[in-house]
Amino acid sequence: MISAESLSASQEDYLEAIFHISEKKMAARAKDIAKYLNVKASSVTGALRILGKHELINYAPYDLITLTDEGRAIAEEIVYRHQALEKFLVNVLGIDREDADAAACKMEHHVPKAIIERLVKYAEYVDHCPRGGVSWESGFGYYCKHGCTDQDCERCTGEMEIKTEKQL
Amino acid sequence: MISAESLSASQEDYLEAIFHISEKKMAARAKDIAKYLNVKASSVTGALRILGKHELINYAPYDLITLTDEGRAIAEEIVYRHQALEKFLVNVLGIDREDADAAACKMEHHVPKAIIERLVKYAEYVDHCPRGGVSWESGFGYYCKHGCTDQDCERCTGEMEIKTEKQL
């Protein structure tokens, strides 16, 4: 029994790739995985053997590759993280979908579960109650482009910035 | 000339450690760095040689370790990313400072610059114009604990969730 925490980032990528490929083709081939991950086919074999050893995939040489129940559960968890991150980046921060996807790929292995959950809550809040939340559409996008245009805003005198102590 | 992008996560950690240690002691010793990064002193030597070769630190065997101007600039960029992330996690998402710091450590090497900048903007917006933004204090924290309590909220019938297509 392997917990999702003990997988390396690379192994998570393989699991995620297998999951996505399996959605469309019933089973994944090594070649597909290699193409999906921009990796050589020979690199895939080793990864598959490890995932097989952990019983996350059904793997036998020259045979079809499928996820075990446990593997699928973990893969879904990973995909969930990716989607949650991407959704947050797009809906809240206003990042382009394409950039958000790329960023999510980089980040997904390194954001603690607790943070993901909080961030889902936040996106949900923004999406659910637009009158209270700040999405890109409801104010933040405008602020991003034009800054604070509220004449009466008492903060506009004392600007706040994040600076390193010794920064010039 | 080395750009900040070409440094490995590990090298960034070393640079960051040297920066923080130098803030308090004028110069860093290998032992301090080892302790700071929970790494053996012998592992430090190799890293220092690489950073020295890239002219990010002034390094000579048995001598004091200081940052070059370029090294300091990059270190400040790294620290900035860490602080920006942490601030966002705390002020916007309401994560405990301690957890936020740990999370920032894990994430800081993997969040694209453009995302960091957007996220700084967002935190700034929330902090700057609390009447418009949603910080932990101004509504989101309450929502997190109690959910949407607006009786008239027309969204509360059609719940939205992030789900994998095949998820049970």
Next chain:
DNA sequence: ACAAAAAGTAAGGCGCGCCTAAAAATATCT
């Protein structure tokens, strides 16, 4: 000054994850 302690360095090893080149298994075509 000189032995003892502390700090730093060198050499060699290990795991991970990728690569290339070549061999083996499988699929396809006539």
Next chain:
DNA sequence: AGATATTTTTAGGCGCGCCTTACTTTTTGT
């Protein structure tokens, strides 16, 4: 079926980043 093309696996190598062990340099105490 037999030749050919495709896919997969094996074998061996490389870089990174960490480790341990042993050695050298510097600092410290008397």
